[in-house]
Amino acid sequence: MKLKIKKEILLDNLNKVSRAISTKNLIPILSGIKFDLTSEGLTLTASDNDITIQTFIPVDSDQMNIEKEGSIIIQGKYILDIVRKLPDDFINIEVLDELKILISTENSEFNLNGISKNEYPNISLEEKEEFIEINSKTFRNIINQTSFATSNDESRPVLTGINFKINGNILECNATDSYRLSRKIVNLEKVADENYNVVIPSKNVLEFSKILSDDNSNIEMHLFNNKVLFKCDNTIFQSRLISGSYPNTSNLFPNESILKITADLNELYNVIDRASILTSDKEKNVVTLETNGNMLIVRSSSAEIGRVEEKMVITKDTDEDIKISFSAKYMMDALKSFINGTVELSFVGEVKPIIITNPEETDLTQLVLPIRTY
Secondary structure, eight states: OEEEEEHHHHHHHHHHHGGGOOTTOSSGGGGEEEEEEETTEEEEEEEOSSEEEEEEEEOOTTTEEEEEOEEEEEEHHHHHHHHHHOOSSEEEEEEETTTEEEEEOSSOEEEEEOBOGGGSOOOOOOOOSSOEEEEHHHHHHHHHHHGGGSOOOTTSGGGGEEEEEEETTEEEEEEEOSSEEEEEEEEOSSOOSSOEEEEEEHHHHHHHHHTSOSSOOEEEEEEOSSEEEEEETTEEEEEEOOOSOOOOOGGGSOSOOSEEEEEEHHHHHHHHHHHGGGOSOTTTOEEEEEEETTEEEEEEEETTTEEEEEEEEOEESSSOOOEEEEEHHHHHHHHHTSOSSEEEEEESOTTSOEEEEETTEEEEEEEEOOOOOO
8 A cells, every 4th residue: 555645634534533433442453543545545444333434535636646555554543643743745655564554754754563454343334225314514503402411321321312203304303311301303305215213322423513514515314223324425424323212202391381481592691600600519500590570580599608699681471470490500501502592481380391492493492300499
């Protein structure tokens, strides 16, 4: 294997695939990145058995010059550090004596020990004829607006993922840790060939959203019994699915409310943020919200620290008033998922879920459970 490649292109693709390399991997071979060079271009593959990322750099005379085809596995950490720190625009990579790798530029030379391609596990990156198509920007929004609500508790694995439900051309995504819930519903351009109900690990799909480019390209989503494969431009991302039944969250959303308040999104966020400063328990950081006419009062207190009271003007749809306590962190996470404008908080009672919506973003709903303070 021998090639000359533009540093910028190689580094960009190495950064993408290296997200699949785990520092805790028990299989040493999986700490490497597989280089496959053919007359068509260079394919980079990395996997930790949980996720697999593959990118393809097509032949381009201005960016890559291929002298000899071949395959080799190079330790991911070292190749990434070397390429990142080399100052030259172009890098030469050559395999000598089958397992010795020479990485050179005009003034630099690195000799690395490679690993035979035969030792790399056979990873199937199969695709389906029928797949779901979704805009990359829409997909990134889905992940950003739901993933924070997933659980970190591995004792209930199904709650550590995002539930993707596809029915016709409707995609519904739910994330919950049983104390809060985030739901996003989007219309797909194409009707799906069948209905799907799968749970994708939140941390995996977050990694995929980070390597998506900012353009409006489309993502292919290929769903199987135990895995999902995403394909976008020259990148393939494969993840395992979480087995188990996701809880039915539909019945958590009340059909009616005793009170709905409308407030400026940024102002409400800042009020809750300031009120949470004096909470003693940083995990729960409980604040109390109370309405009095067109005034919203948010309070928190700590016997050791002190107390705080914040006020802001709101509008209400009824004359009812409410007093309710909740986690400031959970409420701020929910508010942060909306883009801007006003926000509506619907209340059913002091011990019933709070529903948060934005009139300008009807496809997104957040739910936060109250906390009893007596």
